[in-house]
Amino acid sequence: MTTAGSRPTPAGRPTPPGTGGAPTPPGNRATGVTSEDLVTYALRLGDDALIMAQRLGSLVTNLPELEEDLAVANIALDLLGQARALLTYAGQLEGKGRGEDELALERDEREFLNVQLVELPDRDFAVTMGRLLLFSTYQLGLYRALTGSRDETLAGVAAKAAKEVAYHRDHAEHWVVRLGDGTEESHARMQAGLAEVWPYGAELFEVDAVQERLERAEVAPDLAALRPGWESSIGEVLAEATLEPVETSWEPSGGRRGLHTESFGYLLAEMQHLRRSHPGARW
């Protein structure tokens, strides 16, 4: 299980238009985007997956039933695999000798580019599943579109990940429907959980200058085009679950620029302390 070996290869995929099948260096003439933008993008996607995996991993042994411990561990493992591939790629593009571990375990709070949604603490199982529904539905649309990216590495990661997150989304839907339309108590808790995570969904579709350039180069999918599908897909689940859509004008944001919530520092402290306590050690 080497780092390099864990990165899905884009072999067998149809050659994207314009590359003529020739091997292209990362960051790169074929796509016309700068390495810097690509690094930012790989970190954004990789950090999303990593931090979500970290939150879910911390729940194992605390879930409502044994099967759920296993399902959540499985989802965390998938996300961790995505994070490793994306962070490894970011490190290669960056060219400063940083690998997945240096990026995950040695960066500071302000250098992480994940959305705030994934770092929210899991106060309640309804929060966990509501958040997973928002996030996995977004990831599913994103990865499916990203398989057509002109960046072959990203397209390869996305092809594998899209299959994984389809299962995550099914799992989240399974629970949101059962909690929403289960008992009176579960309905109330699911509605409250949804209210807690919903405002953070907007950040998933935020477009800044980097995102715009990547979209223009057909490296990143058009986020604005993905949003209606995300909204209707979640809307269907909420209807099935007898849950009310959340009305809010509050749209917290900042994660993509390294601005996070207060709880995030604690998450990093826990995740990073061992490696940081032993500078230069190998594990």
Added chain:
Amino acid sequence: MPADTGIEGRDQAPSEVRVAGEVEELERRFQELVDADQRIEPRDWMPEGYRRTLIRQIAQHAHSEIIGMQPEGNWITRAPSLKRKAILLAKVQDEGGHGIYLYSAAETLGVSRDELVDLLHSGRQKYSSIFNYPTLTWADVGAIGWLVDGAAITNQIPLCRCSYGPYGRAMVRICKEESFHQRQGYDILYTLARGTPRQREMAQDAVNRWWWPSLMMFGPPDEASQHSAQSMAWGIKRHSNDELRQRFVDVTVPQAEVLGLSLPDPEIRWNEDRGHYDFGPIDWDELRRVVSGDGPCNRQRMAHKVAAHENGRWVREAALAYEAKLEAGYKRGARASGRAA
């Protein structure tokens, strides 16, 4: 349900009504099968004591897998590399899977998983005492893999041939995964032992703390073991506690040498005459204390397990209520929710 016994008297449970001599005949046939190394299957007749012994043993084994997820799960959020984090997550997930296979094996004997979990939560069934020790440093994850999974494999390989079919088959699947776990644990310690002085110290400290409790995993010495003789006759157990413990020591001492770590027992030395390693006396009082509830983590492990169960009650109730609505036709029914993928 047992097959028709052809006996009158419907007020009594059919399985308990046997004409004189019939039970002796069944017992004789059962013992013949066991002695011939044939498998007993759930629908076969079996002595009540055999059934009860198996339920107790399989349940204890299942509970151990589940409680064992806690000390290792304790390091998932703090693993020092993403690769180690992934391996640990997968390991903890495997242990939960082992618990599920084993609960299913126990269910073939006529108890439900819910009943067994209740017995665990109320303290009437136990789990392996090894999990009542804390995982204090990252090296403990390595020591558990190497020593605890290693001891478990030594115990469990003979169980693959257990006379009770479902248990033996569950053990075959489990043993394969346990040997991965052991190699991964060994690899953690190997890396630490060749790392910085502080890493090496961490590895040695973990081995010092886990060595004796691992030897205790094989249970009390043969002369004090209550159930052994009958379990052997029934083909549940194949080797005595002391034989298995010796086998573990013999395999592990050379591995410690390769690691370059010492074992915390000055009396370990090769005994040419016996063809085994000698080792020092085990503190059986410690095992008794930990088994009876006074280990460092007994209270913590049970409180954690019970809290997870209680905190999840509303979720399980919601799932049941939802299924009831589906069945009552209140819902249009199976929309593509669930595991379509």
